[in-house]
Amino acid sequence: MTSPAPDASTVRVAPKARLQWDEVRQRHVLLYPEGLVALNETGADILALCDGTRTVAGIVTSLQQRYGVEGVQQDVTGFLEALAAKGLILFEGG
């Protein structure tokens, strides 16, 4: 079950989860009760933008500017919805 990502809401990492650098494996991880998600560089960049001030659209714009690419909307939305389904990020307001 996935929660749709509403355009107007801001996104933040859930209080139970923590984004962290794993020095031993040289990658970011999202830690939560009894589990973790290993992140690639893009995933870590997206989550770093989930600070409660940006909307999904805002995150997409930031990433497109940073990487100089277009059309990442679907990938970002899919990634965030999968994490939201596990309660690891929250959509607020909107």
Place this chain on the structure above:
Amino acid sequence: MTPQPLWLLAELTYRCPLQCPYCSNPLEFAGARFRNELGTEDWCRVFREAKALGVLQLGLSGGEPLLRADLERLVAAAHEVGLYTSLITSAYRLTKDRLAALRRSGLDHVQISIQAADEELSNYIAGTASYGDKLAAYRWTKELGFPLTVNVVLHRKNLHQVRDLIGLAESLGAERIELANTQFYGWAFHNRDALMPTRAQLEEGWRVVQEERGRLGTRLEIVWVLPDYHEQFPKPCMGGWARSYMTVTPAGEVWPCHAAGRITTLKFANVREHSLEWIWHHSDAFTKFRGDAWMPEPCRSCPRKTVDFGGCRCQAFLIAGDAGVTDPVCSLSPHRHLVDDAVAEVERTAAAEAGEWVYRAAPNSRALAAKG
């Protein structure tokens, strides 16, 4: 290449005010082997070494970890090195002040057990009047902003309460409920005939879980730990021997899982004498069953060996008397009849509601140890 561990379970003490007859702690927990508990500095060093080795998740357990007066300091030390910390507790005599102090020390997550959905049964199973303390602690855990896991070990005397237990976790605002069917190690193995549910009970419990998952969606995660005696294939125990997990016992022995200390044919190293890194890479207990070179048939040529890793070494030792054979739970194991016999015996006797258990208490531990 040797894998790197992700999980460390710190069993801070085997002292516990509860006496649950399914406890995974060793039968001889009250004996000399476990009494000389590690000090604060030893544990802080273990946490630093664990993090350097790759560990990210730390469980602070026991026995009852709240009995350690230095728990706040241990949490702070673990938090400082970047471990995600979970307190695994009965919550007996826990106060809101202490929980708040643990929050300030950096504790990330609280898991509180409950033995049944109602007070009378919960206290009976725990062997200690503890239900009221647990309900209060659940509320404080949420008030203080912790993620909360409700943990219940399921067995013949409480499996009929699955729906009520899920309802309780829902009403508490918990994130997760772990419905852990009893795994038969430690005290649970000793009390197996009194604890093992009937197949009909398990089927009904599983049906309710599926129904409740549909109703609750993402609001409450319902974890159902499989009752492996009733399965066709073994569980991928600990994700494979010495692949991602280690347990440090109260007196400093390091085990590949929290039941492994029972295997008398393994030699366990101690953090008082070796670094965690050496123990992970070189100790007898960790290297013996790592990978698949140790596997006999039917595992060796089985396509499932990368799925279940031959199952559980402790179960092979307890049931077949040899930690190096296929988990007897596997339908392909030459020892499967021993599991079938145990299941059949329960089906025969459960109707008469036979089966008395022995509480996990220090006097009982000493009596059992004396018997050998």
